[in-house]
Amino acid sequence: MMNNNEHNGPGRLSLIPFALALILIFSAMTSCANDGVSGIGTVQVFLTDAPLDLSTVSAVNVTVTELSLKTAADENGNTEKLSLVGGEPWVVNLLDYQDGNSVLMASGDVPSGDYSRIRFVVSAAELVMDDDGDPETPDVVEPIFNPSGKVDIPVAFLVSAGMDMSITLDFDAELSVQVNETGGQHPYILRP
Numbered sequence: 363m364m365n366n367n368e369h370n371g372p373g374r375l376s377l378i379p380f381a382l383a384l385i386l387i388f389s390a391m392t393s394c395a396n397d398g399v400s401g402i403g404t405v406q407v408f409l410t411d412a413p414l415d416l417s418t419v420s421a422v423n424v425t426v427t428e429l430s431l432k433t434a435a436d437e438n439g440n441t442e443k444l445s446l447v448g449g450e451p452w453v454v455n456l457l458d459y460q461d462g463n464s465v466l467m468a469s470g471d472v473p474s475g476d477y478s479r480i481r482f483v484v485s486a487a488e489l490v491m492d493d494d495g496d497p498e499t500p501d502v503v504e505p506i507f508n509p510s511g512k513v514d515i516p517v518a519f520l521v522s523a524g525m526d527m528s529i530t531l532d533f534d535a536e537l538s539v540q541v542n543e544t545g546g547q548h549p550y551i552l553r554p
Contacts, residue, residue: 401523
């Protein structure tokens with residue numbers, strides 16, 4: 363005949379390892395889920411430019427006042443703003459960063475997750491040209507009209523918790539700066 367102590371003893375001992383195993387599995391699942399879903403990752407955005415084939419152009423200056431990332435799941439247009447290097451506004455001559463050269467434009471810590479778009483707000487752009495070939499005369503500065511005031515780059519990427527991510531954007535001034543051949547109000551238009 364078996365007494366109650368003999369029956370309950372082994373049953374309790376076998377439940378402890380089972381309960382402990384469940385706790386460990388749950389902890390591992392929670393840890394894995396948190397790594398991809400919540401947490402902070404660091405994003406750095408660099409800027410480069412394709413070579414420009416206009417011999418009279420000495421500078422393509424762009425002034426950026428904000429850079430942000432849009433999450434893939436956000437329907438309301440909320441974004442994660444990155445800090446522009448050197449503060450705002452951030453002014454760059456695109457021609458200084460050709461032939462594989464790049465410059466750190468912005469960086470910051472953002473929530474981990476899927477992102478679908480990089481946006482930077484361009485408050486001004488100008489084309490600097492030598493119109494007469496004489497280095498003694500001043501260059502001509504022509505404003506470049508940006509109809510929307512912003513540049514949206516639709517690019518999907520994932521930022522994981524604890525991850526350091528670098529993104530390099532090629533502005534490609536030659537394709538982005540268009541000459542308005544219709545004789546309109548703006549002779550140069552920015553359409554990256």
